[in-house]
Amino acid sequence: MSLPLSSSPIRCLIVDDEPLAHQVLKQFIAQTPGLVLGGQCRHAMEAHDHLRQHPVDLLFLDIEMPLITGLHFLRTLPTPPQTILTTAYREYAYEGFELNVLDYLLKPFSYERFAKAVARYQPPAAALAPAEPEGHLLLKEQGSLLKVPHRDILYVEGCKDYVKVVTSAKTYLHHETMKGMVELLGAPFVRVHRSFIVAAAHLKLLQPEQVVLSTGEEIPVGQSYKADLLTFFKK
Numbered sequence: 001m002s003l004p005l006s007s008s009p010i011r012c013l014i015v016d017d018e019p020l021a022h023q024v025l026k027q028f029i030a031q032t033p034g035l036v037l038g039g040q041c042r043h044a045m046e047a048h049d050h051l052r053q054h055p056v057d058l059l060f061l062d063i064e065m066p067l068i069t070g071l072h073f074l075r076t077l078p079t080p081p082q083t084i085l086t087t088a089y090r091e092y093a094y095e096g097f098e099l100n101v102l103d104y105l106l107k108p109f110s111y112e113r114f115a116k117a118v119a120r121y122q123p124p125a126a127a128l129a130p131a132e133p134e135g136h137l138l139l140k141e142q143g144s145l146l147k148v149p150h151r152d153i154l155y156v157e158g159c160k161d162y163v164k165v166v167t168s169a170k171t172y173l174h175h176e177t178m179k180g181m182v183e184l185l186g187a188p189f190v191r192v193h194r195s196f197i198v199a200a201a202h203l204k205l206l207q208p209e210q211v212v213l214s215t216g217e218e219i220p221v222g223q224s225y226k227a228d229l230l231t232f233f234k235k
Contacts, residue, residue: 010057012035012056012057013040013054015059017066024108025086028111028114038054038057047073048073055081058082058084084102085101087105088106103117136148137165139174150188152167153167154213154217155202155217155219156197158196163176182197192220192222198211
């Protein structure tokens, strides 16, 4: 059988009051790659205490047990593991599937039927890392502040106390030094000349005296910047 791809073993918990059921499930888990036995409990109260200290991924749960039935126990769990019901009673099937169980195994069941049930397991979706905020420049435009994303900038050209910020759509004049622009723009940009900073994403060709951008524009390369620029291209 093939399990869904998971970065770590699937931890299983057996909850059943029958010793024979434990023996069978323990054997089936042991012979299934990707499954590991995380615990064995004889009744729901024991399972409740186990889960508080040892979370599991997959629960093999009997229904008819002393004190609390498996279905009642499942309803009490705020975030239950993915669950496969194991029982000798057919009449609980509908109620079980209302609780979104993966499968309903009728005892006695074969390894093939066990494997089919386990194959329904789905690894939990990985938590998405929060996206890093997109870099941008704030430029003055007709008395207002304009937000220009870094991705739109092709290059920056120094003009004494000002710089020209060149995008594919427009050129902006901004009161800032080249040194200040290097600090503002950061890693996505590389200085190639005392008067030019280019967007790394738009660098296409490195030639002896210039770089060519993806737009076809040619930017001169200063002698003192060649070594760093060559290192950048090699990376």
